[in-house]
Amino acid sequence: MKAISSRHVFTQGKLQEAAIVYNKGIITDIVSAKDIPKNCPHRDYGDLVIMPGLVDTHVHINEPGRTDWEGFNTATKAAAAGGVTTVIDMPLNCIPVTTTLDAVNVKKACLKNQMWVDIGFHGGVIPHNEHQLKGMMKAGINTFKAFMIDSGVDEFPESDTNTLDKAMPILAKGGATLLVHAELDNSCQQPLIHDKASYDEFLNSRPHKWELDAIALIIRLAQKHDCKVHIVHLSSAKALNLIKEAQDKGIKISAETCPHYLILNSESIPNGDGRFKCCPPIRNHRNQMALWQGLEQGIIDFIVSDHSPCTPALKRLEEQNLWDAWGGISSLQFGLSLIWNYLKINNYSIEYLVKWMCENPAKLVGLENQKGQIKKGFQADFVIWNPNKEHTIDKKEILFKNKMSVYEQHKVFGVIEQTILAGVVIYDKNKENNFTHKPNGKYL
Numbered sequence: 001m002k003a004i005s006s007r008h009v010f011t012q013g014k015l016q017e018a019a020i021v022y023n024k025g026i027i028t029d030i031v032s033a034k035d036i037p038k039n040c041p042h043r044d045y046g047d048l049v050i051m052p053g054l055v056d057t058h059v060h061i062n063e064p065g066r067t068d069w070e071g072f073n074t075a076t077k078a079a080a081a082g083g084v085t086t087v088i089d090m091p092l093n094c095i096p097v098t099t100t101l102d103a104v105n106v107k108k109a110c111l112k113n114q115m116w117v118d119i120g121f122h123g124g125v126i127p128h129n130e131h132q133l134k135g136m137m138k139a140g141i142n143t144f145k146a147f148m149i150d151s152g153v154d155e156f157p158e159s160d161t162n163t164l165d166k167a168m169p170i171l172a173k174g175g176a177t178l179l180v181h182a183e184l185d186n187s188c189q190q191p192l193i194h195d196k197a198s199y200d201e202f203l204n205s206r207p208h209k210w211e212l213d214a215i216a217l218i219i220r221l222a223q224k225h226d227c228k229v230h231i232v233h234l235s236s237a238k239a240l241n242l243i244k245e246a247q248d249k250g251i252k253i254s255a256e257t258c259p260h261y262l263i264l265n266s267e268s269i270p271n272g273d274g275r276f277k278c279c280p281p282i283r284n285h286r287n288q289m290a291l292w293q294g295l296e297q298g299i300i301d302f303i304v305s306d307h308s309p310c311t312p313a314l315k316r317l318e319e320q321n322l323w324d325a326w327g328g329i330s331s332l333q334f335g336l337s338l339i340w341n342y343l344k345i346n347n348y349s350i351e352y353l354v355k356w357m358c359e360n361p362a363k364l365v366g367l368e369n370q371k372g373q374i375k376k377g378f379q380a381d382f383v384i385w386n387p388n389k390e391h392t393i394d395k396k397e398i399l400f401k402n403k404m405s406v407y408e409q410h411k412v413f414g415v416i417e418q419t420i421l422a423g424v425v426i427y428d429k430n431k432e433n434n435f436t437h438k439p440n441g442k443y444l
């Protein structure tokens with residue numbers, strides 16, 4: 001048995017003075033500091049915040065197959081340093097893609113000695129893999145991603161209505177959720193490109209309409225098949241009404257957005273810098289403000305990284321070619337500080353951070369009774385951090401594989417001191433070697 005305490009423990013919906021007692025990785029009690037059982041080893045963190053470890057359900061780790069882009073070792077170390085204790089890996093850009101039970105097992109075999117935090121997988125829906133879905137569900141996967149547009153990799157083709165009509169009843173029957181990359185190009189037009197470096201041209205080539213059309217279609221299919229759907233990385237705030245209407249009608253639809261849509265905006269993106277490219281694209285400041293509102297109104301359920309790295313060459317920085325640059329933004333390690341910085345400056349409380357980055361994402365993957373809250377019976381996963389200390393994000397501290405970030409030199413509030421996974425300190429900012437001597441995570 002062990003206990004930790006501070007004057008700012010986030011439990012029962014608010015920050016309060018408390019002590020958390022845990023045993024064998026599970027929280028056994030939450031008491032006031034004076035009620036910690038005698039002889040129980042105890043550490044008091046003073047004024048630091050003790051919050052549940054973050055749950056990031058949208059991470060592209062790319063191993064095996066594209067391990068030069070990212071791998072389990074580097075990604076989960078970056079997660080630990082960022083206060084993230086649970087990551088769920090996307091079914092593409094690894095090879096094989098996670099669209100069969102065999103592929104799940106191939107990926108699982110790569111995890112050995114590489115899990116610095118807990119990790120789970122999303123499965124994938126692609127044309128003609130409907131016969132694989134049941135097997136993957138039996139193996140414990142309850143979330144499956146599909147693309148409604150070209151995914152960027154040949155191994156993961158997009159799903160048309162016909163494919164979704166086959167997959168969704170199977171997912172619905174098993175209680176699983178379909179995650180959708182919601183962009184749909186009904187125009188069949190090739191864009192005319194004048195300047196490959198122009199961010200505006202790139203932005204205009206992926207209009208709001210693409211997201212709106214995709215979301216309208218997926219809502220119809222969700223209703224038809226009574227299947228839970230979840231919109232990944234929502235960028236267009238114009239879709240919020242559509243989602244809200246569906247939610248009000250009882251259609252099972254949820255949505256997420258990401259730090260880049262909430263922190264960056266098209267007005268401040270330099271031309272020719274492929275690091276800022278992602279799909280759907282980062283839109284203007286007005287759209288960004290509306291996304292924050294969507295979160296506040298509960299139409300968007302949570303914030304996840306969509307950490308999607310690649311090698312620097314693929315960002316085509318020298319040619320300033322946004323069209324051929326790989327789309328994806330890395331932020332796994334910095335999500336807490338980036339979002340907290342905005343919240344603090346705009347007078348939101350830590351409550352929102354916990355709801356949007358711990359509690360609600362845990363629900364998507366069925367972990368809502370184990371993770372995302374500091375509560376009796378939950379896993380003892382904590383991030384211990386200083387909300388009032390400022391920090392400048394620097395290339396030197398990046399732990400994910402390719403040391404490239406659009407957030408370099410961003411000055412942000414929120415410094416992570418320690419991360420605890422199932423009762424074990426897995427990351428300590430102030431220790432010479434910041435990590436435990438071996439990875440402590442498990443496959444979920």
Ligand SMILES: [Zn+2]
Nearest residue numbers: 058090306308
């Ligand atoms: Zn993604």
